[in-house]
Amino acid sequence: MMAKSYDVIVIGAGPGGMTAALYASRANLSVLMLDRGIYGGQMNNTAAVENYPGFKSILGPDLAEKMYQSSTQFDAEYxxxxxxxxxxxxxGLKTVVTDSETYETHALIIATGSEYRKLGVPGEDEYGGRGVxxxxxxxxxxxxxxxxxxxxGGDSAVEEGGYLSQMTSGVNIIHRRDQLRAQKILQDRAFANDRIGFTWDTIVTEILGDGQKVTGVATHNKKTGEDSQQSVDGVFIYVGNQPMTAPFLDLGITxxxxxxxxxxxxxxKVPGIFAVGDVRQKDLRQITTSVGDGGIAGQEAFNYLQSLGD
Known part of the structure; x- marks a missing residue:
């Protein structure tokens, strides 16, 4: 099968990838955005975005839709x-092999982001989609x-805990430390919410169930050594992210x-390969930082292609 050719291929259509596609296509380059799912990335899983300039508050999926419409206005393909x-x-030609097509490009922008890290405890996989x-x-x-x-105990855990408190009978945030790591404004909201409780210095050792659905969690207090159980119907896990870079490990760029x-x-380190957003080695992973990365990468991809003709 003959490979389809583009000036720039962007792998991933989150905020960083969409911004990169916008900048590259606006420079009159042929651009393909590839994604294994719907555009928007983790914005689609966010109830409200309150820290993106221009919007006091906006639903994550709504922001994703606005970004997509902007990113494709100069004929970037999705x-x-x-x-x-x-x-x-x-x-220097890059060949991108997917599950259905093969593509070629001289400029590749990786924007695959990260995925939720699992706890790795018994019951987590068994009850995935059935309470986990x-x-x-x-x-x-x-x-x-x-x-x-x-x-x-980070931003995601505390923010989503607040969201869940609006519909559940109560939320218990279980954290392995004795204080939260979330932004202070999120902490203040959580502490003021009488539908949110906290269990400190504690790890979950097992997710319990009846064979059909989650019934609770088994926990271990790191300070007292006490083992106990809590009865819950749902377990929402926010213990960090890991990069989605499996297809790129052989390139030596991680x-x-x-x-x-x-x-x-x-x-x-590979000429003509760029990376943006949450997949990068960086400290702050936010929509705003991903957008900034994407703008730079889109312009630098143009500069790189121009240099090939010098």
Whole structure:
């Protein structure tokens, strides 16, 4: 099968990928955005975005739709596909192989983001979709007037705990430390919410169920050594993210944890391959930072292609 050719291929259609596609296509380059799912990435799993300039508050899916309409206004194409591998030829041509097509490009922008990290405890996989969830917006409605646990202490855990408190009978945030890591404004809201409780210095050792659905969690207090159980109908897990970089590991562009290493121009160590957004080795992973990365990468991809003609 003959490979389809584009000036720029963007793998991933989250905020970083869509912005990169916007900038590259506005420079009159042929651009393909590839994603294995719907455009928007984790914005589609976010109830309300309150820290994106221009909007006091906006639903995550609504912001994703607005970004998509903007990113395709200069004829950037959007295609479904799960990337299996990327190879680089001696001439610098990049070949992208998906589950259904093969593509070629000289400029590749990786924007695959990250995915929710699992706890890795018994019962987690068994009860996935039957009480275990990583997305409050997706699954919160299934637990109306029922008790749920949220595992974690960062922004996502606390913010989504607040969202769940509006529909459940109560939310218990279980955190392995004695204080939250979330932004102070999110902490203040959670502490003021009488439908949210906290279990400190505690880890979940097992997710319990009756064979059909979740019935509770088994916990261990790290300070007292006490083991106990809590009865809940749902368990929402927010314990960090891991990069989605499996197809790119052979390129030698990641660190030991799988995050892609770039410079300030979003360039990796492979000429013509850029990375943006949550997949990068960086400290702050937000919609705003992904958009900034995408703008830089889109322009730098143009500069790189121009240099090939010099």
């Amino acid at each position: 295609g479904y596909g799960s990337v299996d591998s990327v190879t680089v030829g001696d001439d 969830s990583y997305c409050a917006v997706c699954d919160g409605a299934f637990f109306k007037n029922k008790p749920v646990a949220v595992i974690g 660190d030991e944890k799988g995050w892609i290493v770039t410079n300030e121009k979003m360039e990796t």
